[in-house]
Amino acid sequence: MSSALVGVGASPAGAASWSPKTPPMTTPWTSQVPVDKPLPEYPRPQLTRSDWANLNGIWDFAVTGRDAGQPSSWPEQIRVPFVAESALSGIQRRITENDKLWYKRTFTVPTNWNGRRTVLNFGASDWQTTVWVNGTQVGAHKGGYDSFSYDITPQLNGGTNTIVVSVYDPTQTGGQAVGKQRINDVRPHSGGGIFYTAASGIWQTVWLEPVAAAHITRLDMTPSLGDSTLRVKVQAASASGRTTRVTVSSGGAVVGSATGPVGSTVSVPVPNTRLWTPDDPFLYDVRAELLDGTAVTDSVGSYTGMRSIAIAKVDNVLRPVLNGTFVFQTGTLDQGYWPDGIYTAPTDAALKSDLQAHKDLGFNMVRKHIKVEPQRWFYWADKLGLLVWQDMPAMDTGKSPSAAARTQWEAEFHAIIDQHRSSPSLVMWVDQNEGWGQYDQARIANEVKAYDPTRLVDNMSGVNCCGSVDGGNGDVVDNHIYVGPGNTAPTATRAAVLGEFGGLGYKVPGHEWFPGGGFSYEDQPSIAALNNRFTGLIDGIRIGQLPAGLSASVYTEITDVENEANGLLTYDRQVVKVDTARVRAANQALINASKNPAPPVTLPTGGYTSLRVTTPGYTNKYLRHQDSLAFTEVVDGNSGALLKNDATWKIVPGLANGNCYSFESRNYPGEYLRHRDFRVRREANDGSALYRADATWCAVAGSGGVRLTSANLPGSYLRHINSEVWLATPGGGHDWDNPATFTEDTTWAVEAPWAP
Secondary structure: OOOOOOOOOOOOOOHHHOOOOOOOOOOOOHHHOOOOOOOOOOOOOOOEOOOOEEOOEEEEEEEEEOOOOOOOOOOEEEEEOOOOOOOOOOOOOOOOOOEEEEEEEEEOOOHHHOOOEEEEEEOOEEOEEEEEEOOEEEEEEEOOOOOEEEEOHHHOOOOOEEEEEEEEOOHHHOOOOOOOEEOOOOOOOOOOOOOEEOOOEEOOOEEEEEEOOOEEEEEEEEEEOOOOEEEEEEEEEOOOOOEEEEEEEEOOEEEEEEEEEOOOEEEEEOOOOOEOOOOOOOOEEEEEEEEEOOEEEEEEEEEEOEOOEEEEEEOOEEEEEEOOEEOOEEEEEEOOOEOOOEOOOOOHHHHHHHHHHHHHOOOOEEEEOOOOOOHHHHHHHHHHOOEEEEEOOOOOOOOOOOHHHHHHHHHHHHHHHHHHOOOOOEEEEEOOEOOOOOOOHHHHHHHHHHHOOOOEEEOOEOOOOOOOOOOOOEOEEEEEEOOOOOOOOOOOOOEEEEEEEEOEEOOOOOOOOOOOOOEOOEEOOOHHHHHHHHHHHHHHHHHHHOOOOEEEEEEEOOEOEOOEOOOOEOOOOOOEOOOHHHHHHHHHHHHHHHHOOOOOOOOOOOOEEEEEEOOOOOOOEEEEEEOOEEEEEEOOOOOOHHHHHHOOEEEEEOOOOOOOEEEEEOOOOOEEEEEEOOEEEEEEOOOOHHHHHHOOEEEEEEOOEEEEEEOOOOOOEEEEEOOEEEEEOOOOOOHHHOOOOHHHHOEEEEEOOOOO
16 A cells, blocks of 8 residues: 655645644644645555555635635635544634635646546545536535545646635535534534534545556455355446456465456355454455456455354344354444544544544444444454444434435435445444434335345334334344333344443543533443443343343443543543443453353243242242232231232233243233332333333343343342332442342242232
């Protein structure tokens, strides 16, 4: 991935006086961004060429009205590829739907490129981008998250060439995909909630490359583990009738090669396949060549990971399987925002660092939320070994998108799929989120699955939330539950995942975007409390939700973002709030439990039973209801018929999750044991989702009996204390959470019913 940086032209006049603005917070990389040529790394790791020229750096800049033509003067300079709202751009100004951004710079083509075509590439620019070279328009693009390029050879003059770029970005006022961007003050301020500063204009690397007239444009690579081959479709321009040769190697040694026509799929043998997994993210090198007869006319480098992803029954529960094996996917919500660069990480090391933080904390998955990162982000996910759920950025909330907006959104989604379909880390497309700009959920999920059948599809993340409509299809059913983890049950056709939960907050003084303005879903009083609560949630998933059928969970979130203070790291990435070793151990225990599951704890359904206390000194007491509340009381052969009936329960499949259980009163049919305000009681089923969840209990092994954990509050248990029955949480602050004899008090022996 060498870079030919010579001959691209001097910086604009006045660049020597350019300086960045002061960001609201500095990351460890803020000061490491070079004035010229920031982000110098090769931007397209799965389609590499040795010759290229990076155009990042200082460009002339102007802002006009949205309908204005090219400006006659360029009063400012901007550092590309940082957005105008960011401090690292040197502009740091609010951009509205009434503005148009203009960029200009010069370049010369290196002499050793003579005889080849010159292509101008944009990693991404938000949103409507028009490009001129030497006064001639060479193209126009709509989309904020997909790359685009133009062959500018006809416009080159043999000397100093001028590029002019205009970008119009109406953000949420325009109807297009915007994710979490909103037009706000770029300086820290109160409010904002879960939406953040807009990111307008060029935000990924701009670069030139020389190519042959007939050249490779894309590699679509699909591992086929069944026959140990890599299936590769080489796409090329001006290459009709040409053939391609694809070679896979490892450590410099060729492991397989195959030849076929351009545009067809060739199967390259990969014998003794080394599989890609989060524990062993092994990557093979790939070389694709374009042949004219036997002559090589173009050659590109790439890489691949051999892995499969699917949905399959595991112990009669539908689960996602990686390489045919179920492994619980534990990850975080990753927004991809930076206090200095907003949408653009300050350096490649910074881009890598958030993914490395996931690995350090023991996560094996990341959900990239409502944003699509540069291709180098996917490279680091591939190389480090993280499973990626990729969201399609949403349109604005609370609106029904127009026909034109829908057409544009779907076209951009297809372009994003095409650009990232060969990344081994990417295992699931998340189409829509919490109903934001929702429409045609089922149709879109089917189309995405047809367009990329090699990955899982989530038709709607948060189907239980915020007015969202579940398309009913796709590979997973995905709930959002705060703080949770709550109850998500698999179905006959979809695995169960928890697309968002957590949101535990702790504000670190000196590391707040707007001091005092941060919010979370549940504030923690101390770092110790944060560690206890977080690891308790992960342990609760392992103990209760994993056996009940949950296959993946996404914690909100990896870092604070502006006024969201619920990150495991601060927004400036200067402080890791949690105990890294402890969190890693909790995640590893969860992953290991999915790989080596304990035998499931099963209870007999359809018949009556009585639940006996196992706490020493109280083993003659049983769970009974009295005046609708749950108590424990001594029951023996001399007890009256009413007490025996009150102490008898019918075990049925869980009302909210068939892998768990509900307990129906013997003498009050249709009334079940449920928790409400922590007190456990017998109440009639009102048909609500909350009731069904409150009345569902998941069985966990206990010494001498079974422990019953709440389906919607995993890690909290059915407990007797002072003859009363409560929903109790280890480490909780209520009287009924008293740690004394906690395990014994939450363990119940399943006995023959007192009232058959």
